[in-house]
Amino acid sequence: MTKFDAESAAVLEAVRGLIPVLRENGVAAEDNRWIGDENIALLEKAGVFRTGVPKRFGGLESSLAEQFAVAAVISQGCASTGWVAAAWMEGAWVASLYPDEVQKEIYAGGSVRISGGLTPTAMFTPADGGFLLNGSWGFNTGCRGADWNFVAGLRELPDGEVEPLYALVPMSEFTIADDWHVSAAAGTGSFTTSAENVFVPARFVAGAEALVTGTTGDRANAGVAGRNYGLITYVAAMSIAVYLGVAKGAYDTFTERLPGKPIAYTNWTDAREHPLVQLKVASAAGAIAAAEALAGGFVARLQDRADAGEHPTVEDSVTVRGQGGFALKLLKQAVEDLHEVSGASALSRHQAFQRFYRDMEGLSRHGMMTPNTNLELQGRMLLGLDPDTLYL
Template sequence: MTNTEAPPRPDLVGRAAELVGLIRKHAGWQDENRVLHDEVLQGLADTGLLKMRIPVRYGGYESDTRTVCDVVAELGRGDGSVGWTVSTWMIGCWLVGLFPDEVQDEVFADPNVRICGSVSPNGMAVPTEGGVTLNGKWHFNTGAPQSQWDVHSVLLATDDGNYVPAAVVVPMSELTVVDDWHTSGLRATGSVTTIAENLFVPQARVLPMLPVLLQGQHLSERNADSPVWRTPFLPFAATVGASPALGMAQAAREAFFERLPGRKITYTGYELQVEAPLTHLQVAEAAVKLDEAEFHLNRQAEHLDTKAQNGETWTLQERALARMDAGAVCQRAKESVDVLNTASGGSSIYSHVPMQRIERDVQAINLNGIMHPDTNAETYGRVLCGLEPNTDFL
């Protein structure tokens, strides 16, 4: 089967919505145990949601960016950690799709494969006969405890004594996993540290990243004509990575209105919170912030899909705008959650009340280096002013 012979596409967004109840059932357990529940993992596999960014020839769907974002947002509506973990796995699948087809044959042999990864080049790859020797330590490796493969960012030594960015694909079984993910937010993502020590990686599983980042070139012949793999890496990764934040804000709204009936405002004359003008102002402000977050996510997802479908190149300003939109999604989502969290009263800090977990998770996603609203705003502003962007991550 070629990439163009796609099977009928199921309603993946609808399937994700149907999983929300199961995900919320296990949200407390996941937060406590710092990984996804087995039933949630099975649900993701049974619904086909893990196949969104797997080539059609392996049984995947090659879903467009808008679909991936909508699915991830729905999963984030159930539990922000689930949305974030799946977004990372989708980015991992996409990255493997850039590697030589022989590597894909190996990795995608399981159509429900889970591929984690790390963007920061915290490893060194030194050429040796038939491949490279890899050493490194990568933090924030989301989903690693429940993944089969890892795509690591590294610095690849060159013959002239310099280094170039590259990505390597490594089986999780060959890495050391350090269980150090003890955090305040996104706890269930299992974003642990992984270590490689003098690990041999075959040459086919080494991908120089500059041609991918700057020229859109990669090593897969069979994916070359697919719009999915004509999408630039950072704009895609940032957009999909911001999607869980939208789901978190939607979850906060649902959690707030579920508890609103019958609640009063303590130490005031309001026997019903719903009657207070303050409440009306708060829910209106939160709704507008949520709408703004959705606008920025949808704008960038549709931009990615349109340019990929048409085979259009990306300008520096468009790349900077993609980061800006991702930051705006996270910022507006956090502002929406903050308003509703403040309006939820003291009882919302109990661990069984979802609002406190949503607040912690949306705070965590706003601190991510790729999504950070302040960093992304500065980068976009520099480009608008005609300056260099001060980063290679565009």
């Protein structure tokens, strides 16, 4: 069992106590298409937004296992809140890949919320001392409550080729479109953000290759062992924490309703007594336990690599993607099994179970996380083929 740092353990204990209120706030989060100020304030007070911040700036510098556990527990209360919290925690870690001059500004408060638009749907045009940024980013999770935005774009080189770049830009520089109208994960507030001729100083811009491989310079933590997880691999691993929490939340809210619940149009007065319900509950519990064990394995693998002062290998990254995809497949099936025997009463919007079900269905469509894509990726490697992707 992973031993947690005392401060990170305290954060985990604090968020466990928030599960009931996060569930209670779920309907309002959907109605408002945003998790709301109360959820953010509760997570802030619990110390969640300090987990990815280096200790030298007043943060907790929590390990991957610690951050994973926190994101999973938050997601047991509310999938949307967990998805937003995980995104902001990931963003806080990403800032540690930038030069110290940037880190000092980003981490000035010891707690920070950074959203991200990782698809290069913008252009960087060189300007005196930096770049002008123009473009838009859809699915920009948590943008309404973020301090900064981590965005991707392209710079055209003199030879006509393009170079992918990432920038950290104050969220106040973006406009946010009111376009998040969805049937799942509605509370994530993943609106489209846009930048029009926004000047970004050169120090806040880094090459995608350097960020992904952890080779950006001028930072005191560049050679520090323990927190170098690889950008894409880290994001993929942390995302599985949310799915795990959602499945656990669905399981809890399903089983809590069972005692004394009759099965309509039958003689069964307690659903717990029905063999099919028993089968589905056991299958879901087994799938969740298997997925959690699988995730624990690849989280430990990444931490061992980081503790050795090494960047994840291609095999490490592909394994995380593939095993993460299989874990998600198990978790999704677990929730679907429970949904099959949930009964019509579970469709009420005031029942947290139906929201966990819909959010699992929706979030599992994420382009980088969908099981089939990631299993194909790992299958290529296992068969001796090139992974055939830059997103590692």
